[in-house]
Amino acid sequence: MAAFITFEGPEGSGKTTVLQQVSERLAKEFEVLKTREPGGVPAAEQIREILLEGEAVDDRTEALLFAASRREHLVEKVLPALKAGKIVLCDRYIDSSLAYQGFARGIGVDEVRAINEFAINGLYPDLTIYLDITAETGRQRIESNARNMNRLDHESIAFHQRVIKGYKDLIAQEPNRFKVIDANQELETVVEATYSAIKEFLNKQ
DSSP: OOEEEEEEOSTTSOHHHHHHHHHHHHTTTSOEEEEESSOSSHHHHHHHIIIIISOOOOHHHHHHHHHHHHHHHIIIIIHHHHHTTOEEEEEOOHHHHIIIIIIISOSOHHHHHHHHHHHHTTOOOSEEEEEEOOHHHHHHHHHHSSOOOOTTTTSOHHHHHHHHHHHHHHHHHOTTTEEEEETTSOHHHHHHHHHHHHHHHHHTO
16 A cells, blocks of 8 residues: 655754654554655765755755755655555655745745656655744754754744744645644653554555
8 A cells, every 4th residue: 555644843843753663563464664854865965964064055045955854765765666556655855945944044945846846746745744832842842852953953043933934825725635743742642643544545555
């Protein structure tokens, strides 16, 4: 059973941890590929380093680099896995670009969507899990754990509030694709809610 499921949310929402735990549970029942953006394949990982660890670049350059990374990752990893009938769980995808670069950076959601639709060639997720927390809670979580902060983590609270507003607009436009999970709860509760949402979706396929 092939399915493309993406995980989205603001910084500190716990996406990576939740995805890891959910993928381990799903792997007992299905063939699962866990991956991430930007990155996932060598060329895209090199772009990731520029985007998250390098010096600041022009906003439009940033958007183009994310789209280029996305294309390479899609062609090399995601599409072959889907063709092989796997369930692909991806940490971030096109909605991140729309929320971060299109909305929060102010480039324009339609403009960023255009370059990304060229990159993805029509492949939108079958289901998108959105882990919902406030920008303030996300910042507190990042500062309290041992993770290294990347360039986006250092953006202002106002920037991250705009990111969340961008996501909420996207969810309102496509409510059937998104499943919103309250990420303020205990990790075990969030993982269970996410796993249940994915299982419910898969059972309907």
